[in-house]
Amino acid sequence: MLSHAAILLGFGLVLQTSAFGIQFTSPTTCCSLLGTEFNGESKVFSVTSTEYGSLNTYWTPAAQQTPTCIFTPADTQDVSRAVKLFTRKNCQFAIRSGGHSYNPGWAGIVNGVLISLSDIDDVTYDSGTGLASVGAGSRWTNVYEALLPYNVTVLGGRNSNLGVGGYLTGGGISFYANERGWAADNIHSVEIVLAGGKVITASRTQHSELFRCIKGGSNNYGVITKFVLETIDASNPFNGFAVDFPPTSTDSLLAGAYNYCTGGSDADPKSHIIFAAAITGNLPYRDVLLMSYNGVFDTASSSPAIRPFFDGTIPGPTVRYFASNGTIKQATDRLSVIQAPGTRYTMGTLSIYADLELFKTLRSIWQEETTSTLRAKSGFMTEFAFQPVGSKWLASSAARGGNSMGITRPFVVVWVQPRWDLAVDDAEMVAYTDRVISRCEQAAKTANKFSKFKYLNYGGRNQEIITHYGAPSVLRMQINKLRYDPLNVFGRLVPGGFKIPGF
Numbered sequence: 001m002l003s004h005a006a007i008l009l010g011f012g013l014v015l016q017t018s019a020f021g022i023q024f025t026s027p028t029t030c031c032s033l034l035g036t037e038f039n040g041e042s043k044v045f046s047v048t049s050t051e052y053g054s055l056n057t058y059w060t061p062a063a064q065q066t067p068t069c070i071f072t073p074a075d076t077q078d079v080s081r082a083v084k085l086f087t088r089k090n091c092q093f094a095i096r097s098g099g100h101s102y103n104p105g106w107a108g109i110v111n112g113v114l115i116s117l118s119d120i121d122d123v124t125y126d127s128g129t130g131l132a133s134v135g136a137g138s139r140w141t142n143v144y145e146a147l148l149p150y151n152v153t154v155l156g157g158r159n160s161n162l163g164v165g166g167y168l169t170g171g172g173i174s175f176y177a178n179e180r181g182w183a184a185d186n187i188h189s190v191e192i193v194l195a196g197g198k199v200i201t202a203s204r205t206q207h208s209e210l211f212r213c214i215k216g217g218s219n220n221y222g223v224i225t226k227f228v229l230e231t232i233d234a235s236n237p238f239n240g241f242a243v244d245f246p247p248t249s250t251d252s253l254l255a256g257a258y259n260y261c262t263g264g265s266d267a268d269p270k271s272h273i274i275f276a277a278a279i280t281g282n283l284p285y286r287d288v289l290l291m292s293y294n295g296v297f298d299t300a301s302s303s304p305a306i307r308p309f310f311d312g313t314i315p316g317p318t319v320r321y322f323a324s325n326g327t328i329k330q331a332t333d334r335l336s337v338i339q340a341p342g343t344r345y346t347m348g349t350l351s352i353y354a355d356l357e358l359f360k361t362l363r364s365i366w367q368e369e370t371t372s373t374l375r376a377k378s379g380f381m382t383e384f385a386f387q388p389v390g391s392k393w394l395a396s397s398a399a400r401g402g403n404s405m406g407i408t409r410p411f412v413v414v415w416v417q418p419r420w421d422l423a424v425d426d427a428e429m430v431a432y433t434d435r436v437i438s439r440c441e442q443a444a445k446t447a448n449k450f451s452k453f454k455y456l457n458y459g460g461r462n463q464e465i466i467t468h469y470g471a472p473s474v475l476r477m478q479i480n481k482l483r484y485d486p487l488n489v490f491g492r493l494v495p496g497g498f499k500i501p502g503f
Ligand SMILES: Cc1cc2nc3c(=O)[nH]c(=O)nc-3n(C[C@H](O)[C@H](O)[C@H](O)COP(=O)(O)OP(=O)(O)OC[C@H]3O[C@@H](n4cnc5c(N)ncnc54)[C@H](O)[C@@H]3O)c2cc1C
Pocket: 059, 094, 095, 096, 097, 098, 099, 100, 101, 102, 106, 107, 117, 136, 157, 158, 159, 162, 163, 164, 165, 166, 167, 168, 169, 170, 171, 172, 173, 174, 218, 219, 220, 222, 223, 224, 225, 339, 457, 458, 496, 497, 498
């Protein structure tokens, strides 16, 4: 292992490299060089091309950028050739898989090249090994679809329109998380294009430290072009549904949530619950659970861990099924329609340790901050949600080698997510989100229930994420950054995304 001194020296070198300012090549020149490299292959699209508009789409228009050109590699070799060129010429670029990031510039760029991985979307299954090979530009709906005939599936998005690349490198919360941990921990191996264009495979046995860092490491180490994923049995039915409760049930619902967060998710790990509340315009808030069950399910014979959400203990449940004894694809496809692309959104997150009084306090903060002025904005809606990350989830992840997120004990992920219509309201919505998060964090600290961890895939544009993985994890990430990207290509040349401290 590298010593602290070596790391500090490494940081010095990295800083010098950027301070003595190897100049970035102009984006127009970079696009032109790329065009020459891929001449006649129809893979580089300028702003004036007819393809540019349809290639430059994001789940939320609030994250939309205007890259100088868009590059659509067909395979790993194409990515390697491009990254080699960008490294040599100091061209700035962005990496996009599904484009679901809420943050402008995370999977997009204004002056630079956008690598859109959407054509690297092959999905194959090897019944001998039980592994699925998935192109990094795939959407989960295609992955679920391809695996259905084999009665297997993988841990992927709860919204099937999400991209594979950002989701997995950010950690990945799937409907199977209570049984199998973070989706990233169910990766068997990755193919990754490093700075300079070198292609390697990382797994638990090859480049194992890098492999660990990638799980929660986002775009800091390279462009991942292929994920080989462990599969799970999908021969049993899968259920996805929402359960609505009237506002008069909020107190008992939060008490039920506390029980689920402090043992329920471990007692019945086939279940999965997000506790959400939503306010639309001037309407009163609504409590909605987003639930799933991996196996045969009916409300009448559900387990003690989840029965209170159906049997009247918490009054007034109304169940709406997305998939009733169906498949993961049905449930997640339905959610991708409910959470359709095209609307302005932002997001922010914090983590806490479960506490019933704190749940109530955080809900009140969210309601207080959701002022009548905000509610009057065109298309306004806001969601406040949380879910437990329990012992079984963490044990399952640890048993698969662990990740870079540095989590040491069960906790609760909390997030806030407003939606609105007009670009002119963007700044106000981001400020609102930051205010809710900041006040919630303060309340959690006061209650002595604050967890420093923040889930990368829910991180807001103004939030620090990787710093909060904790010192040992950050150190491991820094050491491997120096090993695999010593010139900090994926920091300097890829400006967007959550970066490793010091890079
Ligand atoms: C409607 C909605 C539902 C969601 N549901 C869930 C959920 O159920 N569970 C959950 O965990 N999260 C969820 N998220 C969050 C989601 O995981 C993140 O937005 C994630 O980044 C989406 O992946 P993507 O490939 O579409 O990301 P992109 O926006 O394409 O990329 C996100 C980041 O990852 C980097 N990146 C992408 N691909 C690669 C690659 N191949 N190599 C290196 N870096 C790469 C990009 O550079 C960028 O910084 C949801 C988001 C939305 C909008």
